Ligand code: HMG
């Protein structure tokens with residue numbers, strides 16, 4: 001941890017950025033869902049505990065999807081049963097349908113996310129559904145969850161591009177977002193599933209989503225780093241006023257139903273930039289990097305994060 005011992009990065013604030021950012025940690029869900037070898041549930045529980053110890057307060061834990069579709073997360077019930085609840089820490093889970101909600105409610109979940117697609121092709125592949133059909137699947141999930149006092153995030157995938165359809169019209173993404181908000185989703189997470197966004201496109205899409213009625217504090221960004229643009233795109237979103245950023249410890253991640261999806265924006269890379277800008281986030285970078293090195297040893301390969309590699313070197 002040499003660079004940190006010297007007090008780096010130096011802090012130089014920059015105008016037009018938020019004072020505080022909420023990090024929505026997705027390592028245990030998006031990070032692990034793509035791993036071929038099933039990770040032991042006790043390792044996952046320790047990973048979640050270490051993330052909370054490092055100061056993360058919103059930690060996506062798992063998915064209540066069909067176990068055949070994502071075998072890595074088939075242990076969702078066992079995972080939640082083994083997790084010790086902590087004051088001030090939320091453990092959202094992904095839920096696609098009523099069956100998933102039944103399972104999540106039985107497991108005592110208090111925060112869920114539905115996950116929509118901005119394109120027909122990805123709705124077919126990821127949800128076995130059509131673009132319009134997906135809303136019929138989510139509607140009863142969101143209304144039942146809301147009736148139980150459960151907060152619901154709405155993910156939108158393929159917001160900046162889709163491997164089968166190419167560029168995605170920002171107006172189409174905004175329409176999907178408006179449908180999710182009308183349904184009762186309290187937040188929209190704009191997903192760059194395959195990592196093709198660039199900063200001007202990010203600016204344009206956020207403007208379009210806000211123009212369709214979303215408030216700034218209802219918008220989060222979710223960048224995968226396939227083309228090395230995730231941090232530049234995040235900074236652009238922060239300049240546009242977004243204050244919730246999804247990232248994954250160590251930079252793990254991907255989507256089993258979009259082969260070109262690679263790792264998420266690494267939480268450590270995000271934290272390094274936020275520290276340099278003097279933006280509050282509540283995360284202990286050293287403890288987090290140690291956790292990512294620990295997990296990488298269990299997965300049998302180094303963490304993709306540049307910051308983790310630099311600190312561990
Ligand atoms: P389906 O096969 O069409 O389901 O899958 P179905 O409704 O026809 O049901 C078939 C059988 O599955 C039934 O059982 C159901 O009970 C059962 P049977 O009567 O035949 O015995 N079933 C379930 N069992 C357990 N849990 C459930 C469940 N649902 C049905 N929840 C489904 C439709 C949506 C379930 C499937 O397509 C699925 O699970 N998809 C999830 C794919 C996924 O998890 N992808 C990754 C997450 S999204 C992502 O990574 C992107 C994101 O990070 C943002 C970004 O980067 O853009 C969020």
Ligand code: MG
Nearest residue numbers: 030191193222
């Ligand atoms: Mg993702």
